[in-house]
Amino acid sequence: MENLVEKLKKAKESTYILSLLNTNEKNEALRAIANNIEKNIDKIIKENEKDIKRGEEKGLSKAILDRILLNEKRLKDIVKSIEDVIKLPDPVGEIVSMQKRPNGILVGQMRVPIGVIAIIYEARPNVTVDATILALKSGNAIVLRGSSDALNSNIILTNIMKEALSNTKIPQDAVQIIESPEHSVVEELLQMTDYIDVAIPRGSAKFIKHVMNISKVPVIETGAGNNHIYVEEDADFEMARKIIINAKVQRPSVCNAIEKLLVHKNIADEFLPVIVKDLREYNVEIRGCEKTLKIVKDAIPATEEDWYTEYLDYIIAIKVVDSIDEAIAHINKYNTKHSEAIITKDYHKALKFLRMVDAAAVYVNASTRFTDGGEFGLGAEIGISTQKLHARGPMGLKELTTTKYVIFGEGQIRE
Structure with a gap:
């Protein structure tokens, strides 16, 4: 000593x-x-x-x-x-x-x-x-x-x-x-x-x-990254697919990768089969809520523990939500206050998400993988703070x- x-x-x-x-x-x-x-x-x-x-x-x-x-x-x-x-x-x-x-x-x-x-x-x-x-x-x-x-x-x-x-x-x-x-x-x-x-x-x-x-x-306190992407009902599907794949599979072991996907109920039947097929091309294991399991029959049922878990691996949990309010409430309950994203064309919904989601970095129509000192113009980072004092973010x-x-x-x- x-x-x-x-x-x-x-x-x-x-x-x-x-x-x-x-x-x-x-x-x-x-x-x-x-x-x-x-x-x-x-x-x-x-x-x-x-x-x-x-x-x-x-x-x-x-x-x-x-x-x-x-x-x-x-x-x-x-x-x-x-x-x-x-x-x-x-x-x-x-x-x-x-x-x-x-x-x-x-x-x-x-x-x-x-x-x-x-x-x-x-x-x-x-x-x-x-x-x-x-x-x-x-x-x-x-x-x-x-x-x-x-x-x-x-x-x-x-x-x-x-x-x-x-x-x-x-x-x-x-x-x-x-x-x-x-x-x-x-x-x-x-x-x-x-x-x-x-x-x-x-x-x-x-x-x-x-x-x-x-x-x-x-x-x-620096962040574990139990990060979410929420896909609104008006989202551009091609944009959403590109962002989700990048955020999940480019480097799943890092803290700015996503672990959860939330999808609005009005597009779930159409969007989930497409994005699940994309994810499985990279051998991503799919876990899901009850509504997800009705659409993706062979997904693994998600437990309460799943919603809290940072996998840092080729695993994602999917939840179908009724509204942006439910998505925000879910994120604020389970997230680690690191990086959260919404895919939407609606300015007012984007603004609501930005204001109400409690996280160090909140994105509209972009991958969470950008939460990084270099990407934010800081040159590098010593960590990504998820607390509100003395610093927040990279x-x-x-x-x-x-x-x-x-x-x-x-x-x-x-x-």
Whole structure:
């Protein structure tokens, strides 16, 4: 445990150096990281193959193995995302507001780093880089605790990044990795309020709830994605089919994929056979409500648990609803407040859906797969917040800062 405390102390101390760096100095460090990752792609893939092999031996699902996988294309995408972050404006030091008071003092708010961010995540080695890059650019130190299923990948990526920092102004101590697979280490980490300013968990709903329940450190809840698409009675069928297939099967293991499909009763007889045929071409298992089962005879009956479940797999549950109001009520009861979509030509129904659905991202006539820092123009994201404080939706650079009041005077005293 002393080793953990030592790492956290180093991370904390590095924040004072980070707070003084200018944008160019931080960008030069990020560029060094991007170059070193690109230079070591083969080495990273070799370590990643060890994780994949071990995962196959453990019997991990294809969906989870896909999350762990790092190939040349994915690593080049990671490098590209670093380059995108370099181009983004640096929020640190931005004066958010400034006013002159009657006594002549200037009172303003300045954007500053949060401090030390701990990110605890499952089977997604790309998060190791995304989180580090965003933390460093926004002036924060990062403590990484990834899943044991991707341990080799996480270690090699962290080592490559720290090596790249050796000739930059950012101290290597600003990036720390917790290698121990023991759950007790996570529990200890989450009690360290003297060193960690915020913890961000990424993973299943169960995992995130566990972190929130045991942590003394403030937690930003990131989203499991029990996401829905609702097809209104006036929807364009071809558009709906294209969006549903993209949102379900492009990458079913990610949190912005859909898990549920709601269809208006007036189009169910015509639309369900078509979309079910489309989904089954990708071997998607169909589960359904009683009304769905009357149309799709061989579907599996959906249980109450199904409506709450984030499958992260080639499974979808379908419900036929009587109205947009029933669809909204169903979504707000069962969703994880991540991403929700409606397919409709009706402006007023779209507006009603946007206003009434409780989620971080609400779509009209588009795939939920766009809920992503890169797609939203943030360069990358450290997570997708499903809470309403301190941030909501994909968290980029700005969301990794807070504000402090700055006051300028000329000798004023309070009378």
